[in-house]
Amino acid sequence: MSLSFQQNFKLGILGGGQLGRMLIQSGIDFNIPFAILDPDRQAPCSALAEFHTGKLTDFDTVMKFGAACDIITIEIENVNTAALKELVKQGKKVFPQPDVIELIQDKRTQKIFYRDSGIPTAEFVLTENAADVRRHASFLPAVNKLGREGYDGRGVQILRSEKELANAFDAPGLLEKLIDFEKEISVIVARNEQGEVKTFPVVEMVFHPVQNLVEYLFAPAELPTAIAKEADTIARTIIDSLKMVGLLAVEMFVTKDGKVLVNEIAPRPHNSGHQTIEANITSQYEQHLRAILNLPLGDTSMVIPGAMVNLLGEPGHEGVAQYQGFEEVARVSGVHVHLYGKRFTKPFRKMGHVTIVDYDLARLREKTMFVKETLKVIAS
Amino acid sequence: MSLSFQQNFKLGILGGGQLGRMLIQSGIDFNIPFAILDPDRQAPCSALAEFHTGKLTDFDTVMKFGAACDIITIEIENVNTAALKELVKQGKKVFPQPDVIELIQDKRTQKIFYRDSGIPTAEFVLTENAADVRRHASFLPAVNKLGREGYDGRGVQILRSEKELANAFDAPGLLEKLIDFEKEISVIVARNEQGEVKTFPVVEMVFHPVQNLVEYLFAPAELPTAIAKEADTIARTIIDSLKMVGLLAVEMFVTKDGKVLVNEIAPRPHNSGHQTIEANITSQYEQHLRAILNLPLGDTSMVIPGAMVNLLGEPGHEGVAQYQGFEEVARVSGVHVHLYGKRFTKPFRKMGHVTIVDYDLARLREKTMFVKETLKVIAS
Incomplete structure (x- = not known):
């Protein structure tokens, strides 16, 4: 079978940030022509694909953008779902589906959904x-x-x-x-139109104590098998209940008494899956593309243990970004720096991330700490 | 140290084909702004970076293009080296150096160089x-x-x-x-301005019997350690003799009596290094960028054994390309399809490649044969 997306096709992404940027980077392999909509003309995607400047929450803007695409997806949830529903009526494919985006946009409907579907949550x-x-x-x-x-x-x-x-x-x-948790973990799960479902191995996240942002993560998570299995089952149950097409990140708490509770979900590539680019057979980005293009889902197995450090704008620095310590970390084996192409830094802005891979878990942790302490985004 | 290439910088590539395309794809991670020169306005790089249409062999065209760049590199050897020499005089960095490109452009001077430098060759x-x-x-x-x-x-x-x-x-x-060889192998070697040198592990190539193109390759090569070591030493000797900065692919014959003879060299990313994207800690593309940006060279270790199949236009087909069997091969674990974004196919045109990874070498070979037999580029 020849596939339609290889000629005369356009994949629209609502949002032109780093997640879109890494989707484009992955989509180069499948020769996917992208169109991007973002309000910021200097967004990370702006130089890499057909780029449209406009508000994601504006009905007419999203309608006009979507009308010129064949499939529309998102890299941020805060989009006009009324327009997306209208585009579906007009025959466009929109993945994740607009009603799923809507449910997830509101943390209240999210919680009601967990309760009504028997998904464990606080x-x-x-x-x-x-x-x-x-x-x-x-x-x-x-x-x-x-x-x-x-x-x-x-x-x-x-x-x-x-x-x-x-x-x-x-x-x-x-x-x-407030959950007195032992660990925060995440499972990324994908589902295509045929209903095929695959999960990535569980990862363990460490959040910034003040900013409530993922500071770094380790894959695989150090967890009893039963708990990892429970987390995997929960992720599958959620995406099946939603009948969602695309990628869904499920963030969970592991409580001190060994319970798994869902914290939040995001229907798109996620910060907790960046390390899959280097550490897994299929990356979360390729998996999202496979899911929404209705291709067979890729093997999610880990090839090598990985860690990920978010590269946040250094407090006290605002202006044109400079990357202090870049050369020092580039010297370390298994360190992969990903910069998002944002010209200006400000405190805690996500400017990039670093993946570290190593077969030896102790060395992996050591290198991760070195990266965290060495690479800084400052203003010039 | 902050690095200059992250702001107000431009890396020019002479040539906008698939090698340039994969350099851009890799360079996204370092936030490198590229400019591309190619005679074909539909070249594989055309939609991914600042693109200029023009002849690579024309002095004025190359001068004008290079004047607007900070570093200039190539993805094809057939370029105007007089212009590149002039650009060096004007203070631009050109890697590989114009005199190295010139030496390699002519297979006669290449052979004389091997003879004069004591490099074994036919x-x-x-x-x-x-x-x-x-x-x-x-x-x-x-x-x-x-x-x-x-x-x-x-x-x-x-x-x-x-x-x-x-x-x-x-x-x-x-x-x-004519060498009655046992195997054809390749070693890709990189050198930066500081003189740091790193080689990738030896790969084994199988050529198309008629077209003289790499048909598929395996990494690691199945070779006695002494021969692999000899090949590695030869690659290092060549790049050191040339004092070249950048990536150099060294294709060699292993004769039936266990000698290693250099066949040809190419001063750029090479068909025999495509599988490094998935199978090695650092890809050949990132390594080339590290070398010419004078960054520390990356670890070249293999993470998982890999094979690579060139996706050539099917004989008898000419026209808009369609990829038959795409879905079937995408279903196989460890298969990574890379399409080059060429709209038109013709017999034996390089339209893409497929990397296959697997820890089990027998399974790797099996999957490689399946991909070779299943995925075809036909005209619609």
Whole structure:
């Protein structure tokens, strides 16, 4: 069978950030022509594909962009789903499906979905505003989340005591019991139109203590087999329940008493899968493309253990980015630096990531710490 | 140290074919802005970087293109070296150096260089024209090579008997003793400005019986350690003798009596290194970029055994390319298809390649044969 995407075809991506950039990089192998929509004309994808500047949340902009594409996908959830639904009606393929994006856009509907589908997750109450949050003092310590538009650590805060209730978000959101977890893990799962499902091996994430961003991760996660299996099953159950086509990242807590609870899901390539480019047979990016093009899913096996360090803008630095220590880390065997092509840095901005691979897990950890301490994004 | 190539920098590539395309794909990780010069406005690189249409052999065209770049490299040898020399005088960095490109452009000067540097190579005589070739009947069976502009199997023919002397090339070239070889192998070696040198493990190539193109290859080569070591030493000796900066592919014969003889060299990424993208810690493309940017060279170790199959246009097909069997091969674990984005196919045109990785060598060979038999480039 010859495949349609190799000639006279266009794959549209809503969002032109680093995830789109790595999708394009992967799609070069399959000769996929991409079109990108992003509000920032200097977005990481801008020089690598047909690029359109426009708002992802604007109905007409998304309609016009999508009309010129054959398949439309996303690399960020905050997009106009009404336009995507209309494009589906007009015969376009949109993966992940607009109703899945909509469900995930709101952390409240996400939580209701877990509860209704029997997916284990932390206990929660929905809250409508700050006053409503303050009525739930007995629920503390808790995590207060905004329903919509939280991203990369924004819209999420911990409320430990009644005193901290003063900071409560004053918009529809939720309170979630603070989980005293042992580990944070992630499983990335893919599903194509035929319903084929494959999961990547579980990875273990370490978050930045303040910024609520993945600071670094290790694959494979050090976990009892039963717990890894449980996490894998949960990821499969979620994507099957949603009948979603594409890639879904499932972030989970492992509690101190060995329970697995779903924290959040993202229907796209994810920060917790960057290391698959070097460490697995198929990368998460190729897997997403395979899923939405209805190709057979790729083998997700790990070839070599990997770690990933997010390269965040150094606090106190704002301006044209410079990469201090680049040469020092490039000298270390198994270190792969990925820069996202962002001209300007600011504190904690995701400027790139570094994958480290090594057969020896102790050496892998050592190299990871060296990268974390050596490579810095400063302003020139 | 912050590095200059991450802002306000341009890397120019002479040639916009598949090797350039994979250099760009690799360079995305280091955030390298590329400019490409190629005569074909639909060249594989055309949609992926700043693209200029023009002749690589034209002095003024190369001068104008190079003047706007900081470093200039090549992905094909047939370029105007006078312009490159002038660019060096004007302070540009040109890697590989123009005099190395010039030496390699002519198979006659290449052979003289081997002889003068004590590099083992097949016995040869220089020939000026067809009549001159015919005077060397006693040298048969031999390979008759044109001095200049042979590429991808063109400009090379075997003359077995006096009768075949009628086909002799009528231009400056050479006759080389036909080697009754056991294997054809390749070593890719890199050198940066500091003189650091690293080789990739030896690979074993199988050539198309008629087209003189690499049909498929295996890495690692099955060779006695002493012979692999000899091949490695030869590659290092050549790049050191040339003081070349960049990547050099050294193709060699292993004779039935266990000698290693240099066949040809190419001062750029090479068909015999494609599998390094998936199978080695550092790919040949990243290594070339590291070498010419004067970064520390990357670890060349193999992570997993790999094979590579060239995807050539099917004989009898000419027109818009279609990839028959794409889905079938995509289903096989460890198969990575790389399409070069060429719209039109013709018989034996290099349209892409497939890398296959597997820890089990028998399975690797089996999968390689399956890919060779299944994936075909036909015209729609």
